[in-house]
Amino acid sequence: MTKFEEYFYRHLHILRRISQWAAVVLIFLIPFLNRHGINSLMGTFYSIRIGHLDLMDPALMFQTILLTKHISFSALLAGTLPLILALVLGRVFCSWICPYNLLAEYVATLRKKVFPHKKYVLNHNPKPHWYWAIFGLVITSLMVLGIPLITLTSFPGLLSSEAADLVLNGTIGVEIVLILVVILLEFFVAPRFWCKYACPVGATLALFHYKHTMHVHFDPKGCTCDSIKTLPCNSVCPLGLDPRHRDIYPYCYNCGECIYSCHKHQGKSLSFSFKDAPKKGVVAARANLKMNRTIKEVDA
């Protein structure tokens, strides 16, 4: 592990929070600057314009193509850059930039404080077909109904759009009700269900996850938490995944909290990796995990 990696993992949490809060500041700052005649930064998280460079949410790029049945070159160009980012680094937009995710993370923390779980449960990674089924349903209903469903359900876009509305006109649109309903559901019923299963923006980015995309890599050799009852990596995962398995994708959005937590507890088994994990290693890791699990069950 290089020194840079070591430093990065140790400060990952604070770096991520800085990046997220910078995005929140930006969605208020952009309309404010525009109102005062500075147009070098423009737009919302639906589509942002930096100087003369247009960037567009890839989900909306696909929506425009599906609804108009016509491919426009400028839209294609604008959507490609974020897709390349997703291809290399995974869904980092969700975990490092998206303002809704920041909000939902704080709501989840609040939920944990209000309803503390006494019994520790090992995280379980859901099957990926749920994810694709929901995304497929959104795309199908978009085409059948002919309404821009992704625009209406893109929470980063809606939040930044409402922030712009607030700054520009001093009003807030009715769309905010949808966000409030989802937040209440996440607080009382199903924690983090939106980002984990439903969000079409994240699902589009997850489509472009392949074996060399940055992923969380688990090396059982450095795992030192056998004796600790609550696994640090499991308990910090904002989406309730078990990062010790490779099957966390497409759900995992590469926030890196598990890696940060692992390194904080003097472990060295979790890291970001671009390498395709060798099959043999995965099998060995699985076997090791099973052993760990039985030990834990005896412990408990």
Next chain:
Amino acid sequence: MILEFLQKLANYHAPLRPPGAVPEDEFLDRCIRCRKCEEVCPYDSIVMAHGDRGLKVGTPFIYARREPCYLCMKCTEVCPTGALQLIKKEEKEKVRMGVAKIDQTTCLAYNGIICRACYERCPIYREAITLENEIYPVVHPEHCVGCGICENVCPNEPASIIVYSSHA
């Protein structure tokens, strides 16, 4: 109050779309509600629709009586999806946002009071609105771009010249 509401309903006309907008059905498919047109507009003419417009929520409108379009064409340059097609500033007479229509029963000029507000402010000067007998303003739909400046400056309340959107 009910009467007032009914009156408003009877006088309802759809607000204008920004210049360069493609036909309404296609517009709704193309517009991703990114607000760049609203942000770039130097006159704050463009405002985004709220929930009262149903599924058109978040799409750009121009309410001429509030603030008309001054045809600077900046919004057509920033639209990322082509919902607003690029129109050059020099070609502003190509814009077709709507057509103005004069209500002769209330128009001051037709009622014996000299008023040239709409005629003088029209950006397609002496083409879209001309004066008949140097007194009566007449709209020529083939030249009218529908910018809404005439509706904005009309001294009557409600305005006697109203721009009807070509994006119903």
